Amino acid sequence: MHTSTPDGGPALFRLVRHWSRQWAPDVVERFAEGAPTWTVPNLLVIQAVDGATAAEVTVADVAHQLGIDRSVASRMVAEAGRDGFVKRSTSARDARRAVLTLTDAAKEFLAASQAHQRQAFEALVGHWPREDRERFAGYLSRLADEVLG
Numbered sequence: 001m002h003t004s005t006p007d008g009g010p011a012l013f014r015l016v017r018h019w020s021r022q023w024a025p026d027v028v029e030r031f032a033e034g035a036p037t038w039t040v041p042n043l044l045v046i047q048a049v050d051g052a053t054a055a056e057v058t059v060a061d062v063a064h065q066l067g068i069d070r071s072v073a074s075r076m077v078a079e080a081g082r083d084g085f086v087k088r089s090t091s092a093r094d095a096r097r098a099v100l101t102l103t104d105a106a107k108e109f110l111a112a113s114q115a116h117q118r119q120a121f122e123a124l125v126g127h128w129p130r131e132d133r134e135r136f137a138g139y140l141s142r143l144a145d146e147v148l149g
Contacts, residue, residue, distance in 0.1 A: 057099060
């Protein structure tokens with residue numbers, strides 16, 4: 001349903017609901033044929049590690065990024081580690097903590113995911129004038145930076 005007056009809040013949440021059900025499974029389906037470990041949980045962990053702002057990324061950071069319980073994040077990180085996407089090492093600051101880093105395989109999966117996201121954006125707004133696409137992309141980036149840090 002489209003109203004004649006722009007109403008950003010409901011429009012935003014309609015899009016969030018749509019994409020939260022669509023994006024990750026779509027990415028995994030498109031790329032998983034040759035890579036059976038390219039799963040939604042692994043992609044979420046990879047994106048969380050990549051998006052964390054801490055100098056040393058931990059399971060707690062992944063839990064925070066994904067908005068899930070630390071024990072769930074720990075299981076997801078363990079799976080991503082078994083599948084070769086995340087390496088654990090000992091923290092230089094605190095020997096009791098494990099620091100997470102992405103492997104080359106994770107970076108390949110992340111790059112494929114981001115390429116898909118760019119294609120999805122272009123499919124949605126590619127018919128808009130270039131200036132409008134760039135402005136909208138800038139606003140989306142600004143919103144993500146303000147909300148997610």
